[in-house]
Amino acid sequence: MTNSLTLLFSSFLGFLQIYLILLLVRVSLTWFPNVNWYGQPFYSLSRLTDPYLKIFRGIVPPLIGIDISPILGFVLLQCIMQIANNVGLTSS
Structure with missing residues (x-):
């Protein structure tokens, strides 16, 4: 079972x-304005990551024209990873 x-x-x-x-790749590529998000593989990348990032876009307003909401997404995801890692270690 364990x-x-x-x-x-x-x-x-x-x-x-x-x-x-x-x-991280998705957020890094937003700094390059010539990326065509409708061509592959960028279209698949945005389809996978945008639903998660859209959750945080309404919570944190842009600061000086820069969208800092992905930072909140990264922090939450890393907290979930740390909790899952700790639970996984204690269950064995």
């Missing part, structure tokens, strides 16, 4: 780490 939980938590953490990398 092996199953350990596998579940490690898989969940792996997914969150990959998603965090995708978010």
Whole structure:
């Protein structure tokens, strides 16, 4: 039973780490205005990451014309990762 939980938590953490990398790439690419978001692979990247980022766009207003809401998204995702890691360690 504990092996199953350990596998579940490690898989969940792996997914969150990959998603965090995708978010970092997405936010980094917004600094380049010549990126065509309707061409592949950028279209798939925006379809995967935009629903999560849109949650935070209404919470934090732009500051001096810069959207800082992804910072809140990164912090929340890393908190979830840390909690899942701690729960996974204590369950084994």
